[in-house]
Amino acid sequence: MAKKTVTIEGREIEAEETSFRLNDSGEVRIDLDDGTILHLRTIVLDVMRTNETTPDGQPRFLVRHMPHLRVEVPDKAPTEAP
Numbered sequence: 001m002a003k004k005t006v007t008i009e010g011r012e013i014e015a016e017e018t019s020f021r022l023n024d025s026g027e028v029r030i031d032l033d034d035g036t037i038l039h040l041r042t043i044v045l046d047v048m049r050t051n052e053t054t055p056d057g058q059p060r061f062l063v064r065h066m067p068h069l070r071v072e073v074p075d076k077a078p079t080e081a082p
Helices: none
Strands: 003-008 011-018 028-031 037-053 059-072
Touching: 003 037
Parallel strands: none
Antiparallel strands: 003 011, 011 037, 028 037, 037 059
């Protein structure tokens, strides 16, 4: 894959694009009290392995992503019990 120089927190580091595949949708469903349902997932755009490691020796990765939010709003508000 292609190697790049990226700037992170004012430092230039070497990184290599890495191929990847997603196992499932990874969607989180949030049910609100008013009946609204939020569906949240992260769309992964690319993954790069850097030439740096964590203090315990694990490789550092950069993941470029964006959130995706889908909202389901009920037709009418649920009625409260008297």
